[in-house]
Amino acid sequence: MTRAGRPGEPAPFLWSGSALGSATGLPPRCYVSPEIFALEREHILLHNWFFVARTEELSQPGDYRAIETVGGPVLLTRDETDGLHAFANTCRHRGCLLLEGSGNRRSVVCPYHAWTYRLDGRLRAAPGMQAVPGFALEAHGLLPVRMAVWEGCIFLNFDDAAPDLAAHLGDYPELLGSHRFGDMICTWRDEIEVACNWKLLLENAMESYHTGFVHAATVGAQTSVTFPTRGEWHAIQVQSRTSIAMLETSGVPPFPPIAGLSAQARQGAFFTVIEPMTQFACAQDSMWWLAVRPVAVDRTVLSLGGCFPRETVALPDFATRAQAYYDRWRRVAEEDVGILEKQQRGLRSCKFRPGPLSSRDDVVHAMNDWIRARLPIEL
Ligand code: FES
Ligand SMILES: [Fe+2]
Secondary structure, three states: OOOOOOOOOOEOOOOOOOOOOOOEOOOOHHHHOHHHHHHHHHHOHHHOOEEEEEHHHHOOOOEEEEEEEOOEEEEEEEOOOOOEEEEEOOOOOOOOOOOOOEEEOOOEEOOOOOOEEOOOOOEEEOOOOOOOOOOOHHHHOOOEOEEEEEOOEEEEEOOOOOOOHHHHHOOHHHHHHHHOHHHEEEEEEEEEEEOOOHHHHHHHHOOOOOHHHHOOOOOOOOOEEEEOOOOOEEEEEEEOOOOOOOOHHHOOOOOOOOOOOOOOHHHEEEEEEEOOOEEEEEOOOOEEEEEEEEEEOOEEEEEEEEEEEHHHHOOOOHHHHHHHHHHHHHHHHHHHHHHHHHHHHHOOOOOOOOOEOOHHHHHHHHHHHHHHOOOOOOO
């Protein structure tokens, strides 16, 4: 969805669709109905790009990482010639999960009947299959999942016919380009299981209205501006001349700012949602992701990860100082999760009808409209 406004010019809020004053959130069944969750999976989640990992997490030939996704288990591999691959993590014989976790290996051996695959997905051996007429190793390689890499960020899409990642990202690289994600290194990962609908996590990320209340003990009240965008993404910027990726109260000085940040990027931290499941937050010294993995209508896994510029990671006291960032990212995420689990419970009331949205819910409204436009039912 394109968000209207002067190109590149942020505003306190950007409103589109039904008018402020009459606009409400999505009906509660969008957050509690398994049938609507199934429609979202079928019409949205399996047809759009989503972030799963960083390329430096698979830096060596033989590196692999097994991940769960909304489309089932996926295996990322780095082959002997440095090629990066994404496959369905399922054996071509009778569907056994092939690998778990992450590590380094020379081949992928199915734990069930030992069919053995190369890291580029080709089937190398299938013991005992000689007697099967017409069986050919070449016909049973691992099933690829569509993958694209932008600035070190690995995205997947289960739809081979969907527009490419560049089209999906639109002008995202223009606003976020000076952060140079491609020169960053992931140094931290975490995961939180959340008892709420996946959309609540994303809506929450894109409004600063709640921050003075939910985050009173950490980041406190914030103000933000909204950016017009072209492509399938949204952006706000929380205004702060110093990094909000760590808490001032930690007593640790923040890391130096990223070299070459744009004038706009120096004004604060961008909070962005790349529809439908990816959040990248970018302060002046770091970026962290909050990627959602919908599991059921009221269950979501939130994947967190943190990245810093190469020069920052090389600082002698990096590991100690970085703890203040990891602590802030986890604590603030837990505060959000706490309120969202309450929101999920409240949304179950048979009496609830969506109330009026605030001007500070402008991106929530845009995200709700993005969903409305893609489901085959009237909401
Ligand atoms: S299921 Fe993998 S070898 Fe049989
Ligand atoms: Fe929050």
